[in-house]
Amino acid sequence: MHAAERPAPALIRIRNLAKSYRRGGQVVPVLTDITLDVRAGDFLGLMGPSGSGKSTLLNLIAGIDKPDAGEILFDGVDITRLGERELADWRAGTVGFVFQFYNLMPVLTAYENVELPLTLTRLSRRERRAHVEAALALVGLSERMAHYPAELSGGQQQRVAIARAIISDPRLIVADEPTGDLDRHSAAEVLALMDRLNTDLGKTIVMVTHDRRAAERAHAIMYLDKGELSTAADVHERSVR
Amino acid sequence: MPVPVAYSLRNLWARKLTTVLTAGGMALVVFVFAAVLMLDAGLRATLVATGQPDNILVTRRSSGTEIQSGVDRAQAAIVESQPEIALGPGGAPVVSKEVVVLIAQPKRGTGVPTNVTVRGVGAAGLALRPQVRVVAGRMFRPGTAEIVVGRSIAERFEGTGLGERIRFGGREWTVVGAFDAGGSAFDSELWGDGEQMMQAFRRQVFSSVAARLADPGQFDALRARLEADPRLTLDVKRERSFYEEQSQAMSNFISYLGVTLSVIFSVGAMIGAMITMYAAVANRTAEIGALRALGFRRGAILAAFLAEALFLALLGWAVGIAFAAAMQAVQISTMNWQSFSELAFRFTLTREIVVKSLLFALAMGFVGGFLPAVRAARLRIVDALRAA
Numbered sequence: 105m106h107a108a109e110r111p112a113p114a115l116i117r118i119r120n121l122a123k124s125y126r127r128g129g130q131v132v133p134v135l136t137d138i139t140l141d142v143r144a145g146d147f148l149g150l151m152g153p154s155g156s157g158k159s160t161l162l163n164l165i166a167g168i169d170k171p172d173a174g175e176i177l178f179d180g181v182d183i184t185r186l187g188e189r190e191l192a193d194w195r196a197g198t199v200g201f202v203f204q205f206y207n208l209m210p211v212l213t214a215y216e217n218v219e220l221p222l223t224l225t226r227l228s229r230r231e232r233r234a235h236v237e238a239a240l241a242l243v244g245l246s247e248r249m250a251h252y253p254a255e256l257s258g259g260q261q262q263r264v265a266i267a268r269a270i271i272s273d274p275r276l277i278v279a280d281e282p283t284g285d286l287d288r289h290s291a292a293e294v295l296a297l298m299d300r301l302n303t304d305l306g307k308t309i310v311m312v313t314h315d316r317r318a319a320e321r322a323h324a325i326m327y328l329d330k331g332e333l334s335t336a337a338d339v340h341e342r343s344v345r
Numbered sequence: 346m347p348v349p350v351a352y353s354l355r356n357l358w359a360r361k362l363t364t365v366l367t368a369g370g371m372a373l374v375v376f377v378f379a380a381v382l383m384l385d386a387g388l389r390a391t392l393v394a395t396g397q398p399d400n401i402l403v404t405r406r407s408s409g410t411e412i413q414s415g416v417d418r419a420q421a422a423i424v425e426s427q428p429e430i431a432l433g434p435g436g437a438p439v440v441s442k443e444v445v446v447l448i449a450q451p452k453r454g455t456g457v458p459t460n461v462t463v464r465g466v467g468a469a470g471l472a473l474r475p476q477v478r479v480v481a482g483r484m485f486r487p488g489t490a491e492i493v494v495g496r497s498i499a500e501r502f503e504g505t506g507l508g509e510r511i512r513f514g515g516r517e518w519t520v521v522g523a524f525d526a527g528g529s530a531f532d533s534e535l536w537g538d539g540e541q542m543m544q545a546f547r548r549q550v551f552s553s554v555a556a557r558l559a560d561p562g563q564f565d566a567l568r569a570r571l572e573a574d575p576r577l578t579l580d581v582k583r584e585r586s587f588y589e590e591q592s593q594a595m596s597n598f599i600s601y602l603g604v605t606l607s608v609i610f611s612v613g614a615m616i617g618a619m620i621t622m623y624a625a626v627a628n629r630t631a632e633i634g635a636l637r638a639l640g641f642r643r644g645a646i647l648a649a650f651l652a653e654a655l656f657l658a659l660l661g662w663a664v665g666i667a668f669a670a671a672m673q674a675v676q677i678s679t680m681n682w683q684s685f686s687e688l689a690f691r692f693t694l695t696r697e698i699v700v701k702s703l704l705f706a707l708a709m710g711f712v713g714g715f716l717p718a719v720r721a722a723r724l725r726i727v728d729a730l731r732a733a
């Protein structure tokens with residue numbers, strides 16, 4: 105819907121992407137021929153029935169899985185051709201992850217969890233501290249820095265995870281059902297945060313969700329079903345239908 | 346870039362019971378390993394301390410021990426008259442013609458007869474052993490049936506207390522003193538006058554001749570001459586080498602036994618560590634997936650889990666070596682199969698043992714942790730994350 109005003113080139117260009125899994129002796133196709141553009145600053149919602157391949161697509165975009173065919177150009181670089189290590193370094197600098205089950209390290213405090221991606225950079229301890237404190241302030245958890253994940257509610261844990269996702273200032277944030285395990289109130293907080301990351305910090309976001317309310321935050325929604333993507337569905341049009 | 350060390354350490358802390366049990370197994374192995382080496386070191390230290398650097402010991406050729414040796418009076422006189430032998434204050438050569446005999450003496454308490462070495466020493470016997478100090482009573486007087494007892498023997502055998510009488514060689518001997526021989530093998534001996542002992546045991550030959558060299562550098566010359574002399578069929582050794590050789594067989598036995606035991610035990614400890622670490626990997630599969638997603642490389646995951654196993658081993662080592670160090674307070678007394686007599690010595694912790702046991706523990710940690718760490722590193726990210 106913003107295409108007319110902003111003919112910006114796509115940040116992510118996905119072309120003819122295919123992915124299947126082998127289960128037992130059988131090959132199960134999950135994605136058959138996905139083509140999709142995501143522009144810088146987009147907030148894209150991915151919906152679809154369970155098992156339709158949403159997570160699979162998101163994982164491919166985030167560079168933690170490899171497709172069988174097709175290409176994924178991120179800012180002109182085909183990440184499907186990157187080697188194992190290059191890809192790890194690319195993720196560290198480019199992608200922030202938000203998982204359904206938060207995936208914080210239980211033995212590290214909120215502070216240390218957020219700091220973790222920065223240990224992959226050359227920042228000094230003092231610089232890291234400034235960044236971590238700012239990120240925790242952004243998610244409203246300055247008071248909880250020294251708490252371990254087990255001492256935090258689900259919503260708080262997910263906010264720590266969001267702070268971790270933005271700590272190294274990545275251009276892309278991927279979120280796989282970030283509200284899937286949260287109560288209504290916490291989910292709303294988390295979605296409000298995602299919205300701020302997009303509007304205030306200009307992060308490009310791809311978010312998989314089941315939740316209509318969550319999807320409403322997105323600028324655009326894609327539906328995935330039977331390995332195919334139905335494009336250009338505006339959530340508002342769909343919901344009034 | 347590595348995963349922070351705190352991650353590995355805190356995970357050990359987080360599963361305290363497993364950590365304690367696994368490290369405990371390793372500690373046990375480290376303890377056995379270190380204790381055996383300490384035993385060996387103690388034995389060597391004792392026997393080596395028995396020899397003085399400028400002393401020589403002359404025994405019958407190929408006799409190996411003083412007990413089996415015999416040096417007759419004529420041969421002893423030839424040795425005594427060699428120019429390399431130091432002269433004492435009165436101009437007499439510093440030589441001790443000694444007789445060494447085993448007696449079976451009952452231990453106090455159990456009454457079990459055990460071989461004890463009796464040494465009859467010559468005039469310069471004490472001058473040759475400056476490490477020997479009388480700590481109770483006094484030294485025996487030459488020409489009498491008085492004896493003194495070594496620190497490790499005193500009180501432990503019947504009749505070896507100060508003022509007590511002990512019967513051997515067809516005579517009664519009176520214990521007039523106890524001596525400390527600085528942790529050397531002499532600490533396990535009874536000493537008396539050489540000539541008295543010769544008479545008592547009806548011996549015509551000495552067991553050995555100990556002598557001091559005026560210049561230790563002349564040893565080779567002296568030995569060459571004495572060993573080439575057709576009248577003498579003698580071995581001439583530095584006292585220190587003689588006692589080193591005494592400890593060889595026992596030392597080898599202890600080392601082989603100890604290393605074999607340690608290796609067998611270590612298999613158990615390594616399997617324990619491996620099971621623990623495999624369980625850790627299985628429990629933290631989703632975490633591993635998340636770490637990889639954040640940009641940690643496979644190598645960093647491998648290192649983090651290997652570090653965890655090595656810390657575990659380090660903990661086991663610290664506990665094991667601490668217990669082993671405490672063993673230094675214990676005195677061991679055993680049969681020296683080379684001389685067939687009682688020999689007392691201590692567990693001795695050396696820097697070398699500390700380092701060796703550390704390397705041994707780390708090797709156990711490495712072997713136990715390697716395969717689990719490889720499994721952790723080889724996980725595919727998407728599979729690991731689905732384990733949540």
Ligand SMILES: Nc1ncnc2c1ncn2[C@@H]1O[C@H](COP(=O)(O)OP(=O)(O)O)[C@@H](O)[C@H]1O
Pocket residue numbers: 125126127134152153154155156157158159160161727728731
């Ligand atoms: N690592 C995997 N190994 C085998 N099958 C998988 C794997 N990941 C996903 N699948 C299968 O692929 C299909 C799509 O999964 P997924 O992308 O997780 O769907 P969604 O996120 O839309 O629920 C499912 O049938 C799932 O069982």
Ligand SMILES: [Mg+2]
Pocket residue numbers: 158159160280
């Ligand atoms: Mg999914």
